[in-house]
Amino acid sequence: MRTLRPNRLLTLAFGLLLPLVVTACSSATNEAGDATIEEILSRSSSAMAKVETARFAIEQTGAAVYIDQAEQIQFSGATARFAAPSSADALIGVTAFGLSTEVGAVAIDGEIWITNPLTGKWEAAPEGLSFDPTVLFAVDTGWAAVLSGGLQAPVLVTEEGDTDERHHVRSTVEANRVSTLTGGLVNESSTLDLWIDAETGLVDEASFDVETGGGLTSWRLTVTNYDSDITITKPDLS
Template sequence: MLQHWRATLLIVVAACFFAGCGAGAPTVTPTPTPTPAEISARAGQATGAAQSLAFSITVTGQPVYSDASRVFVITSIEGALRRPDGALATLKLRSAAGIGEVRTVSLAGKQYITNPLTRAWQCLAPGQAFDVAILFDPQKGIERLLQDGIETITLVGEEDLDGRLTYHLRGTIPGARLAEISGGVIGAAPVVADIWADRETLRLAKIVLVDKAPDTPEPTTWTLIFSAYDQPVEVRAPIEC
């Protein structure tokens, strides 16, 4: 009988131990799921903390012109950013004469661009042409928009993107805020934005902007892909200004 009682006591003690009985048992607090706005804000902060990144932009739908005379249509942009003040990009352009390209460099507040016909480098006055560096301006660029510039943001779900698990968010960005960082070529009206951020690092992976001006037959779709975070990027002034 005594042996049976001891065995029963051991079972009770063991069960109580594994179940967490007693005043000293730890309390497990579940980690709260971040809201879509919190995910977006953290993605903006994580992307802004990167010292460099590469980006590609594809433009489809309603044509976007790179010049006031509406000769050259932008089809794509490939570039890289090096903080705090360096960016370079190659713009692919389409015109009646065929396909061409323009290269740009931004460094220390100065902008340089190649002539689409002669390909010679020239200096630009501030505000004379669209500057890709402003897309990543810490005060009003993409990273800032993710933190406080997206309205009615929702979480579409979690999706695999090129082998990485990402958060997929969707919201609306006021047109004026995008026009300010794009030289007016984006943001004729509120823009629908789909955003993918890496679930682990929260850095931006992809953004799709659908820009539908009231007086156009179809929207312009901008697809931005971000990669090569914190990789070396060399930005040099091509000429003296």
């Protein structure tokens, strides 16, 4: 019987074990390793398309942005709620006629009502009102659509303050996507920073700057309380 030398035995053993080690490492990487940008965005798009309700906030600073064509009502931010398929209500921070205040807004199936900034009474939104909070969650144009095909050359980035609990995505977005993210108020291209929950795939936060004719305007959006108990009804117009 042929006897293998010790060094030949070690070589043979290593050769037999190597495929097992590589397979085990590959399996661990597939199960717990870094997801690709395509996988992250696809999963997030699917998750956002299934959202039934959510609360969200929009902060805007910098150059003046108006919610009306006459540019009499200046927008400063909003806190809002969404209920699928196409309902939202919001408190909108505005400055109108020299007075800083909040106006209420309700949007249901394409109809929008707001409170009059002077009287506080509910009325149908006047012609030319731009802000519609429902577009952020519309399946065909909102978050799901932006994530599935609205990001140009997206990349994963890591900056100070980022954690493993969220994916940080940066991408160029065209004007129509910025219009969606601002509820129809701004229609210019921008660079978008987006933070996605690593466990759920749901959007946590987004921020971007937009250069408009009036100057630079900065935006920050946060989304919370997904699929909580939210009911939105038509306001009392009496």
